[in-house]
Amino acid sequence: MSTSTPAKKEIAAIKGTKDILPGEVGIWQKVEAEAKGLFEFYGYRELRAPVFEATDLFEKGTGETTDIVTKEMYTFTDKGGRSITLRPEYTPSVARAIIEHRLYLQPDPLRFYFIGPMFRYDKPQKGRYRQFHQVDVEVFGEKDPAIDAEIVEMADTLLKNLGVQNAETLVNSVGCRACRPAYSKDLRAHAEKVRDLLCPDCQRKIATNPLRIFDCKVESCREQAARFPKISSYLCRECRDHFTKFCSYLDLFGIPYKVEPNLVRGLDYYTKTTFEIVSSGLGAQNALLGGGRYDDMMKDFGGPDLSAIGFALGMERLISILKIKPEKSKFLYIATLGEAAKTKGIEFARFFRRQGVESLIEFVGRSLKNQMSRANKLGAAWVLIVGEEEIRKGLYQLKDMATGNQNEAKAEDLLKIICDSA
Ligand code: HAM
Numbered sequence: 001m002s003t004s005t006p007a008k009k010e011i012a013a014i015k016g017t018k019d020i021l022p023g024e025v026g027i028w029q030k031v032e033a034e035a036k037g038l039f040e041f042y043g044y045r046e047l048r049a050p051v052f053e054a055t056d057l058f059e060k061g062t063g064e065t066t067d068i069v070t071k072e073m074y075t076f077t078d079k080g081g082r083s084i085t086l087r088p089e090y091t092p093s094v095a096r097a098i099i100e101h102r103l104y105l106q107p108d109p110l111r112f113y114f115i116g117p118m119f120r121y122d123k124p125q126k127g128r129y130r131q132f133h134q135v136d137v138e139v140f141g142e143k144d145p146a147i148d149a150e151i152v153e154m155a156d157t158l159l160k161n162l163g164v165q166n167a168e169t170l171v172n173s174v175g176c177r178a179c180r181p182a183y184s185k186d187l188r189a190h191a192e193k194v195r196d197l198l199c200p201d202c203q204r205k206i207a208t209n210p211l212r213i214f215d216c217k218v219e220s221c222r223e224q225a226a227r228f229p230k231i232s233s234y235l236c237r238e239c240r241d242h243f244t245k246f247c248s249y250l251d252l253f254g255i256p257y258k259v260e261p262n263l264v265r266g267l268d269y270y271t272k273t274t275f276e277i278v279s280s281g282l283g284a285q286n287a288l289l290g291g292g293r294y295d296d297m298m299k300d301f302g303g304p305d306l307s308a309i310g311f312a313l314g315m316e317r318l319i320s321i322l323k324i325k326p327e328k329s330k331f332l333y334i335a336t337l338g339e340a341a342k343t344k345g346i347e348f349a350r351f352f353r354r355q356g357v358e359s360l361i362e363f364v365g366r367s368l369k370n371q372m373s374r375a376n377k378l379g380a381a382w383v384l385i386v387g388e389e390e391i392r393k394g395l396y397q398l399k400d401m402a403t404g405n406q407n408e409a410k411a412e413d414l415l416k417i418i419c420d421s422a
Contacts, residue, residue, distance in 0.1 A: 016122075016130025018316075026326025027319055032115050034161055035135050035313075039113040042154050044137060047112040049093035055083040061092025061297060063268020065209035072120040074130075086119035090136040091269070091294065091310060092301075098140060099303035110140035110306070115315070127285030127317050135318075137291075138310035140298065145242050148273045148293060148309055149249030155277060155289055155311055156255055162322060164279065167288060169255060171275045172231070172263035173243040174211075177296065179236035184210055186229050194224045215266040230261040242272050269294040273309065281321040288321075289313035330422060331358035333375035333383045337368045341386045348384060348411075355415055376401065382418055 013019060020028055036046070055075050062068050074086040087093055094112055098104060114136045122128055137154070139147055152169060159167050175183060187210040195203055199218045206213070214225050235243065250257050257275075265274045274292035282288065291311025298306040332352055336345035345361050352359040366374065368387065375383045385397040398414055399406045400421055407417055 014130070016124035016128075018129065018131075023326065024319075027322060027324055028315065030324060030326070031162060031315065031319065031322070032135075035115065035158055036113070038154065038158050038161065039137060042111070042150070043109050044111040044113045044139075045108070047094060047097060047114055048116075049087075049090070049097050049114070051117070052084050052086050053093055053096070055085040057092050057096055058085055058088060060300065061095065061269060062089060063209075065205070065212050066266055066268050067122075067212070067215055068120060068266070072122050074119045074121060088120045089118055089267070090114055090116070090134060090312060091138060091267075092297070094136075094138045094310075095140075095297050095301055095303070095308070098306075099298065099301055104141065104304055104306060110142075111138075113137045125285070126283055127314070127320065129316055133315035134312040135289075135315060136310065136312045138308060140308045141306045142309070143295075143307045145246040145273070146249050148242075148246045148275075149253050149255070151291070151309055151311060152250060152257075152275055153253040153255055155291075155313065158313075159277065159288070159318075162318070163324060164288070164318070164321065166280045167277050168279070169250075169257040169275060169277050170260040170263050171247070171250070171257050171273070172260050173235055173239055173246075173272050174264050174270050174274050174292070175231055175235050175239045176271045179234055179239055180211075180231075183229070183231050183234035186234075187211065187213075190228050191224070197221075197224055209268065211264050212266070212268075214262055214264045225262065228262075231264070232259075232261050239272050246273055265290055265292055269297050271295045275311070279317075279321055282317055285317065287314070288317055328379055329358050330381035331360055332418065333371070333378065333380035334359060334361040335368055335371035335375065335383055335385050336361065337387045340388055340391055344391055345384075345386045348386065348414075352415070352418075357415070357418055382421070384414065 058073060059069055068088045073088055076084055078084050098110060103110060116133060117131050118134050119131055121130055124130060137151065139151060156169065174180065188206055191198065191206045191210050191213060195206065198213065198221050199216065202213045202216050202221045213221060216222065216225070263274050263276060270292040272293045272295065276290040277288045278286040279288050280286070289311050291309070293307065293309040295307040297308060298304060334345045334348055336342045349359045349361045360380070368385065372383060380401055382401060383399045390396045394410060395408050396411060396414060397406055398409055398417055409417055
């Protein structure tokens with residue numbers, strides 16, 4: 001019999017997912033707070049939809065010819081035999097919720113935001129995860145190109161407030177159902193001529209939706225796509241006017257931008273405006289956020305004919321380029337020795353927390369010396385020493401870790417000393 005033990009398979013997170021550990025979570029919280037504060041300031045309110053939805057919501061909404069729907073959805077059949085999908089994006093969920101709850105009958109602006117996880121089964125790499133987080137913003141019922149520009153300005157402000165540099169705003173128009181068919185027809189004809197130079201996926205897209213060839217990451221397809229006709233020469237008068245006004249409002253808002261004629265975005269629902277903010281600090285997956293107008297989704301879902309626009313920002317990508325450090329809070333470490341001191345320490349912890357002083361007391365039976373060095377290592381602002389002797393005398397040692405000063409004080413004076421040195 002062999003004496004060697006078989007190698008244990010280590011437990012690990014699923015490929016393409018990642019833990020956000022306490023050290024990093026502070027940055028996430030800061031970004032989330034900044035985003036929420038800003039959006040509320042512009043009249044947006046949070047709307048929380050479920051993590052999973054009926055699969056056909058995304059088939060209909062995101063679009064049958066997108067990479068997301070054809071290749072990337074986490075879809076399963078539940079015990080009731082329903083086809084369920086973990087949301088790959090948030091936009092269709094918001095449209096569904098508005099229709100389901102008839103939010104359009106209320107006087108409030110239909111402006112919403114949400115921050116949460118999305119799921120796409122794509123090839124994991126830097127900046128691309130299978131579970132990732134989006135900051136999502138959506139507006140319904142506003143047709144005017146001024147909102148297109150304001151939403152871009154809001155995204156730009158968020159990035160600036162977070163100290164993002166080297167970001168560039170790209171804009172385009174993908175037309176509408178009136179003008180896009182002629183473009184698709186010409187695109188199809190062009191793609192057909194170079195069929196053999198396209199990957200099998202793109203060869204299929206010639207028939208289904210030639211616009212989706214622009215999403216392909218294969219180099220030879222990108223080379224061909226760069227030579228395809230541009231949608232800008234096909235826009236109808238309404239779409240052209242909309243785009244011109246959108247650009248002039250961007251000027252009014254003081255947002256520099258570049259017109260990128262191949263920016264068709266990887267989702268089928270876009271009409272008129274599309275935009276992305278890219279950053280050179282990101283590498284191959286350089287889109288920090290992307291969005292656009294989708295004026296047909298509401299009526300396609302059987303709801304009222306409300307135009308819409310929105311964007312989503314990738315949290316992982318944003319955080320990877322932020323230089324901010326999580327803020328360390330000032331806290332009190334309560335070091336105790338002995339059973340009576342432990343009881344007293346718990347009383348102190350409860351008292352100080354109620355007074356708004358972050359307090360840490362640990363129950364691992366360390367020596368006083370070890371507790372002191374631990375408080376130091378953890379970066380405590382103050383250490384309160386509670387031993388049998390202190391309890392008997394009613395006088396406690398409070399050490400200010402920044403100055404090294406140690407005060408002996410009565411219980412009732414401790415709070416004042418802490419607050420004065422905070
Ligand atoms: P999207 O371009 O598919 O648009 O995604 C928006 C952003 O999410 C991307 O720019 C990127 O930062 C991030 N992202 C996407 N996929 C991944 C991934 N696998 N790993 C990490 N980050 C990722 C949408 O989702 C639309 N719903 C945006 C929108 C809202 N359009 C109108 N309203």
